[in-house]
Amino acid sequence: MASPTARLTFRILLAAAMFLILFYIGRPLYWKISATIHDIRHNKQTVSQGISQIMQEAQRSMGWFYDESDSGLREEKKST
Numbered sequence: 001m002a003s004p005t006a007r008l009t010f011r012i013l014l015a016a017a018m019f020l021i022l023f024y025i026g027r028p029l030y031w032k033i034s035a036t037i038h039d040i041r042h043n044k045q046t047v048s049q050g051i052s053q054i055m056q057e058a059q060r061s062m063g064w065f066y067d068e069s070d071s072g073l074r075e076e077k078k079s080t
Contacts, residue, residue: 032057032058032061033054036050036053036054036057037050037054039053040053040054
């Protein structure tokens with residue numbers, strides 16, 4: 001079993017690591033959402049249009065694109 005000092009040190013380091021992770025993930029996400037909300041208010045959009053814009057911005061920033069013209073099925077061409 002570990003000593004109480006080692007357990008306390010581990011918990012402090014774990015809390016610091018979690019704080020850093022939340023800071024580096026949460027801060028850019030906060031600024032992105034804040035800027036998108038500012039754009040929504042500036043353009044006087046409805047709530048559903050605003051949510052749609054937030055989702056599109058999130059997908060674009062993550063690299064997830066949904067092409068409505070793509071059915072998802074791949075056509076295999078046979079070479080003769």
